[in-house]
Amino acid sequence: MEIYLPIADLPVNVLVILAMGLAVGFISGMFGIGGGFLMTPLLIFLGISPAVAVASVTGHIAASSMSGAISYWRRRAIDIALCFMLLAGGIIGTAVGVWLFTFLRALGQLDITIGVSYVLLLSIVGALMVAESIRAIVRVRQGKPVDLRRPGSHMWIHGLPFKLRFKRSRIYVSAIPVWGIGFIIGFVGAIMGIGGGFLLVPMLIYLLRVPTGTVIGTSMVLTLVTMASATVMHAATNHLVDALLALILMVGGVTGAQFGARAGQKMRGERLRLLLGLLVLAVGIRFALNLVLTPDSLYSIRPVDTET
Amino acid sequence: MRRLCALAFVLGPILAGAAPASGAGERLVVSLSEHRVMVTSSFVGEELVLFGGVEQEGAPRPPAGGYDIVVTVIGPRQSAVTFRKERMLGIWVNSDSRVFEEAPSYLAVLSNRPLNAVAGSETLRRLQLGLDNIPLPQSASVNISAAGSNDPFRLAFIRIKSDRGLYREVSNGVTFLAPALFRASIPLPAEVQIGTYEVDVRLFADGVALTRAPAPFEVYKSGFEQIVTSAARDHGVLYGLATAMMALATGWFAAVVFRRD
Numbered sequence: 001m002e003i004y005l006p007i008a009d010l011p012v013n014v015l016v017i018l019a020m021g022l023a024v025g026f027i028s029g030m031f032g033i034g035g036g037f038l039m040t041p042l043l044i045f046l047g048i049s050p051a052v053a054v055a056s057v058t059g060h061i062a063a064s065s066m067s068g069a070i071s072y073w074r075r076r077a078i079d080i081a082l083c084f085m086l087l088a089g090g091i092i093g094t095a096v097g098v099w100l101f102t103f104l105r106a107l108g109q110l111d112i113t114i115g116v117s118y119v120l121l122l123s124i125v126g127a128l129m130v131a132e133s134i135r136a137i138v139r140v141r142q143g144k145p146v147d148l149r150r151p152g153s154h155m156w157i158h159g160l161p162f163k164l165r166f167k168r169s170r171i172y173v174s175a176i177p178v179w180g181i182g183f184i185i186g187f188v189g190a191i192m193g194i195g196g197g198f199l200l201v202p203m204l205i206y207l208l209r210v211p212t213g214t215v216i217g218t219s220m221v222l223t224l225v226t227m228a229s230a231t232v233m234h235a236a237t238n239h240l241v242d243a244l245l246a247l248i249l250m251v252g253g254v255t256g257a258q259f260g261a262r263a264g265q266k267m268r269g270e271r272l273r274l275l276l277g278l279l280v281l282a283v284g285i286r287f288a289l290n291l292v293l294t295p296d297s298l299y300s301i302r303p304v305d306t307e308t
Numbered sequence: 309m310r311r312l313c314a315l316a317f318v319l320g321p322i323l324a325g326a327a328p329a330s331g332a333g334e335r336l337v338v339s340l341s342e343h344r345v346m347v348t349s350s351f352v353g354e355e356l357v358l359f360g361g362v363e364q365e366g367a368p369r370p371p372a373g374g375y376d377i378v379v380t381v382i383g384p385r386q387s388a389v390t391f392r393k394e395r396m397l398g399i400w401v402n403s404d405s406r407v408f409e410e411a412p413s414y415l416a417v418l419s420n421r422p423l424n425a426v427a428g429s430e431t432l433r434r435l436q437l438g439l440d441n442i443p444l445p446q447s448a449s450v451n452i453s454a455a456g457s458n459d460p461f462r463l464a465f466i467r468i469k470s471d472r473g474l475y476r477e478v479s480n481g482v483t484f485l486a487p488a489l490f491r492a493s494i495p496l497p498a499e500v501q502i503g504t505y506e507v508d509v510r511l512f513a514d515g516v517a518l519t520r521a522p523a524p525f526e527v528y529k530s531g532f533e534q535i536v537t538s539a540a541r542d543h544g545v546l547y548g549l550a551t552a553m554m555a556l557a558t559g560w561f562a563a564v565v566f567r568r569d
Binding site: 003004006007009010011013059060062063064065066067068069070071109111112115177201224227228229231233234235236237239241243244246247251254255257258268270291292294295297298299300301303 | 347348349350351352383388389390391392394398399400401402461463467468469480498499501529532533536537540541544545547548549550551552554555556558559560561562563566568
């Protein structure tokens with residue numbers, strides 16, 4: 001069942017896109033992440049240009065985090081004050097990211113930037129997650145309690161000024177790292193077409209010491225707002241959001257996410273983090289190979305924009 | 309049925325003695341199966357059929373070697389950059405690039421036998437026939453120069469376009485149904501650009517170009533596809549807001565439908 005995508009300007013198989021949406025949605029529901037870091041490469045693999053893939057996936061992530069955020073809202077697992085502070089940084093980050101995206105695309109270095117960022121980010125985050133979860137699993141084996149929150153250990157971050165109290169998360173931290181984290185997530189999301197959930201969750205847990213109870217819900221609301229605004233900004237500046245592609249992805253994605261969330265709740269936290277870490281690491285290594293191995297063709301062509 | 313209609317359309321004027329195209333002795337009459345190709349949501353490419361006949365004043369006397377036909381189809385022109393990757397610090401990055409100014413987005417050269425059998429290389433070059441002879445002016449950074457046909461960027465550009473089915477040279481793309489009646493099929497892949505396509509039909513006999521006839525056609529998007537494309541281009545912000553709203557609605561809908569508690 002082929003359908004012609006109006007912005008990507010090529011026909012794709014609806015069932016293939018739906019299946020990809022379902023599969024990535026399942027993973028994203030299971031781990032509480034957007035899944036953009038998996039979806040964007042898959043779309044590029046199908047022949048959709050990287051720029052259109054990144055721009056359209058933002059809409060897909062907005063949809064799946066919307067569905068997730070609603071269920072966390074019902075469970076009162078969202079820290080609204082923390083969300084607003086992260087958002088303030090996130091919107092600036094997204095704007096800077098979309099601007100840099102346009103600039104790099106004009107330079108012809110967009111693909112390499114996306115490629116290198118993916119490799120660095122995914123391998124580092126993946127390796128850290130694998131190491132951390134293996135330590136946690138070992139601790140469980142030895143019969144010690146798993147405790148991510150170590151209130152005694154204070155880092156330099158906790159010495160910064162402009163301290164704020166976030167009631168629902170029961171933390172008291174400076175506004176500077178909160179804005180900083182928001183900025184990084186917004187920036188990375190706009191450039192790479194990822195929600196940044198797999199980055200945000202560890203940063204909130206390890207840097208700000210946000211309790212696990214509110215971290216995923218808060219991260220989903222942040223992802224929702226940054227990705228929805230990234231969709232609008234990409235549409236306004238690059239005109240590359242394919243609404244039809246995004247819609248097919250969304251339908252598959254939100255459905256898969258619901259089943260993924262159920263599967264995820266049956267698994268132990270540290271096992272889940274190990275699996276996610278391995279997945280992230282695997283995608284990172286795949287990208288690294290792409291950059292290092294000699295390509296089939298040394299040449300590539302791109303149309304020159306005449307309208308902009 | 310469509311082909312039969314086109315055939316009747318072509319044969320009609322020939323039999324009636326109408327004289328549309330110019331030429332010394334011979335005249336070409338050509339017609340396409342469709343003049344407007346619509347890109348709908350189920351578009352996966354299309355094949356156009358071109359019919360043509362050679363008309364002569366007085367009694368028909370085809371040359372001893374028979375007629376030759378070369379059909380050149382040129383799609384909407386668009387500038388494109390060709391990048392060359394080089395290894396830097398162990399990774400492959402785009403380093404050198406060339407801009408091909410106003411290069412055809414689609415190019416098909418169809419003939420009834422190999423081009424070098426139709427005419428000499430000098431004639432082909434002068435008439436810009438074939439993938440080797442089509443002008444692809446490039447601008448490196450400042451000067452626009454028409455690089456030779458063995459320039460690596462030019463060869464790579466043509467190869468990538470050919471791999472996608474957008475450039476092709478088919479030496480058996482034209483079939484003679486009768487000594488003065490021919491048919492050619494123009495394959496349009498799904499990736500074709502929207503716009504006007506120029507079709508140039510040239511008649512050769514014994515390596516000499518006798519006459520030519522144009523037969524342009526247009527590729528356009530259907531209602532829905534066109535609405536989406538122009539909305540995305542002209543009303544970016546509204547289009548983005550609509551897409552974002554669609555995302556929120558889909559997410560909300562899923563949360564309601566799959567509600568467990």
